[in-house]
Every structure is written in C-alpha cells, then in structure tokens.
Amino acid sequence: MSVVTAEPPVAQEERAAREVYRDVLVELAAADERYVCLDSDTGLFSGTAWGSAAPRYLNLGIAEQNLMGVAAGLARSGRIPFVNTMATFAATRALEAVKLDIAWNDLPVRIVATHGGLSAGHLGSTHHALEDLAVMRMLPNMTVLVPADAAATEHLLRASARLPGPVYLRLGRGATPALPPGAEPVRIGAAQCLRRGDDATLIATGPHPVLTALDAADELAAAGIEASVLNMHTIKPLDRQAIVTAAARTRGIVTVEEHWAAGGLGSAVAEVVAEQGVACPVRRVAVADRFAAGTGGHRHLLERNGIRAATVIEHVRRLLA
C-alpha cells in the first residue's frame, strides 16, 4: 500500500497589523506635518525613531476620555490625529468623547484600536472587544474598517488617511497570516470577493474570521457545495449592494466575526437583507450572548466560542438542507 504524503503547507507570512500600523504611521508622519500620534501608554511606540516628527508624538498617559477630547481639539485646529488605544477602551470607556467630540463634529480623527475581538486572549474579558463594531457603526459620520491581514492594514491606513471624517480602524494583537495571494485589492466601502460560488455566501470580517470562512469554503467545496466568500473589511459604510447580490444569487448567507452576535457584522447584514425584502436566510457565527467562554490564547478562545470552520459548515448545510 503506497503512502501519499501531503506536501508540507507553505508557511504563510505572519505579521502583526499593529506593527504594520506603527511603521506606516511613522512614514506618513514624516511626510505630512498635519499628522499627530496620540498615545495612551500602549507601549506600541517605545523606541520608535520619529525623526523630525518627534514633537508630534504625544503620550498622554492612561486616560482615554481625555485622549479622545484632545484628539478632537487638535483636529479642529487642523491636525490629523492618530489615536492609539485598545478597542474596548475606545468603544466603551471613551465612547461619549468619541460620540460627541469626534463623531458629532465630523473631525478627521483616526482611532486605531488594537486588541480587537478576542485577540487579547488570556488577558480576559476586561481586554476583549466584542462590542466595538456595533458601537462604532451606530455613530454618524464614522467609517469603520477591519483589515484582514497586514497588507490590507497598510492599504486601508493609507486610503483612510485621506478621508475627511473620523475613522475607526480595528486591529488585533498578535501576528496573523496573510490572506492567500491573488485577491483584488481592498477598497473602502467595497466588499472584497475572495471566492465565488453559487450555493451560499460567507461574509466575514477580521483576520481569523476571513480565514475561517475560506477554510469552510474549501471543505464545503470538497463536499460539492460552492460558497462565495466576501471579506467585509468595511463595516461602515457597508457594501449593501454586495449583500443584496449575495442574497439574490445564493441560497443563504452565513456571517463570521469576532464580536458579540448583537449589533456586529451579522446584524448589519441581516438589516440589509430584511430591508431589501430579499428572501434569503442569514445565520451568524459570532460570540454568543455571554462573556467569552473559556480562558487561554486567542486561537483557543475562537475555538471555544465557536468561531471555527465546523460551525460555519454546519450552518451552511442546514440552510441548504
């Protein structure tokens, strides 16, 4: 009996989005005097060589409400502040300042939020952000972006730098793999199609959810079910047309996200489907209505909380049954 050994998997490049952000921001700040980096003692910029932009790096300490208000004052004075904190602190602790000082005034503040979703891992529920997308997408004027890998982080960062209003950029903590090559480049407000199939549509946001959706689509294909995969890197403004098309062309939509089910990507997709009156079922793969189950690292928590390919596949099978 011959043994067929699988080829070892090609190691995909793993980079932490927040390190990409740091490097790109240093470059942007050197080239444009309007850019100011406001830090809240995240440690991300320790030892960073800012060069001539050094006066425009300001560590304001551990005080997130003040951080957002200061950013608004700077932005009103003609600067473009990049504000660094963790996602949950931006979305909940500092929410009123984000809402009133930044969003209401439609100011060009870039809130760069690390530790999105469950990426804070064993740091626990104090540091998990399972509400930030819901919170940020309800704010008028806010653009909400979730890059799925390092390359998209750089791309969205550069593209969003030119937007006139506020931006919430959700990043993770650790390194994540690059998406498979060959996809069309990300464009703010346009879903990125990673795979085409006519039976079901998987819509995902963030590094692990998008990879999970791709894995699920591979397994489904092996069983003869073809699924489209959309990377919904822009939560707001949402690509409604892509959702309507998916609802019309395929027999069901499954969303995948590192977020509580309430209010996140899945809710946003369901809103569009319902409002358009397209008859298409929507199922959400997200963290259930509880504080994240289990303790441990990021990947473990994703597994424990059902953000995995098997959950997606089960939903698709039931939808098509």
Next chain:
Amino acid sequence: MSEDHARRARELIVQMCANPEGGHLGGSMSLVEILVTLYRDVMRIDPRRPSDPDRDILLLSKGHGAIGLYAALAERGFFPEELLASYGAPDSMFTAHPNPAVPGVEMPTGSLGHGLPLGVGFALAARLDGSDRRCFVVLGDGELQEGSVWEAAMAAGAKGLDRLVAIVDRNGLQISGDTEDTVGLEPLANRWRAFGWTVREVDGHDTSQLREALSDVPHTPGRPTVLLARTVKGKGLPYIEGQARSHYVKLTERGHRRARAALLRGERNSGEQTSGERTRGERTRTETT
C-alpha cells in the same frame, strides 16, 4: 463701561428665559462678567471673522451656560441681538447647549467634563503651530466632579500648557444644593496646584479683577493657569441669587417684567414666580462682591 455690557448681556439672558422653553438662568447669570470680560477685554477675536485661524479660543465646558454665551456673543457683535428672539423656537440655532452653528461657538458642549480635554487639544495644536494663541475653558464648579476634568488637568500640567486657561465659575451650587454638601470640592485651589496649575482667585463679578488676572497669561511660564472666580448663581436678580432653584427657570410674563425691572433698578427682594414653583420666603444667600 463693562458694567453696561454686562447689564445688557443679563437683559438678553432674562429675555431668553421668558421663552416658553425657559432656560438655565442661574448658571448663566453667574457667568456674565467672566464672558463679557473675555470677549470685550481679553481675547484676541474679531466678531466679523469668527474663524480667524489666529483667534483665541473659548470653550464653554459648562454647556448649560449657553444662553450666557449667546448673550455675550450677541452683545460683542458676533450676530445681531434680535436673532436671539428665536431661542427655544423649533429649529432655532440657539439650542439649550452651545450650538457651533452660532457664530463664535467653537465646539458643542453640554455633557459635562468635555471642555478641558478639548482645550488641551487646542493648546497642543497652538504649540505645534508655534502660535501664541490662547485657549480659555470655562467650567462649572459642580462639573469638577467629572473625572475627565482631572484627566485633562493632569495632562495639561504634565505637558506644561501655559497658554491654556481654565476659569471655574465657582457659584457654589449644583442642582441639589451646595457643592460642599454634595461631593465637596475644597480645598479647590490646592487640588489644582497639585495638578501643576497656577491658581488665581478672583471675584467673578468684578470686571477689573477679571481683566487684571486674565490679561497677563501665562502667570507662570510652563504652567497652565486656573482662575477660581467666586460668583453668585442668579447674579443680578436678588430674589433668586444664591439659590439652587435658579438653575432652570421659565419666566412668566410677569416674572420677565420684574426681572427686567430688577436689572434696571437693582430692585431687591421682590417676589418672583417661576413656572414650576413659587419662592418660599425671601432668604437669599448674599455674597460679598
């Protein structure tokens, strides 16, 4: 001279409180000399060019003093006084908290504790620009119970923002009564000093004291300045001065007439009726001014 401007601003405030919506009377009357002195004698502003990039900035962090701000802006000539007649009407730009659609209003405020963080941002921007423009933030004393004020105070002290000036309208009252009976603020001067600020205490209704204290900012190079301005809530209407119930008042027609008369004649201790309640007794808290 400034007294006439202050009296005119008070007349405008009283007029707005005679609207069916009513207004934050007490905490606007306590602000009058502070705002009039800033706009008349201290700030580098041009009412015809409210967006001049080199202007000094004023943020009314105690946003419920909006009618005081509108009155001071109108009195200074940012817009015609007649426009204030729309206060309280549907879709009027004169909302109960400062609306940036009003010429001269820099930022919307109203939720307490936002002004000083914004002020730190304006001051940092001025420093980065190499500009000597100043930022004045007017706070309520009850507002100082908000933690974000002290986050900003700490940051301003640490960053040495000596062109940032906080002015506390120390009228001693919040909705439920005396600040010291609620969550006390004293020793207030020491608290600011401990955060790295230079403190001046003035009579907030004495325009010459205000002018003197505000004209030579920064008082200490490398340190932000705070003025603790002792004021009287409801100042100018003796029958409600120093009373917490002056916080929000809807003046009846009769009340409006009496208030105008009080402003004109300095009438004291006359009866006054507001929509919700009747004055109980004639006890007023008088402060030396």
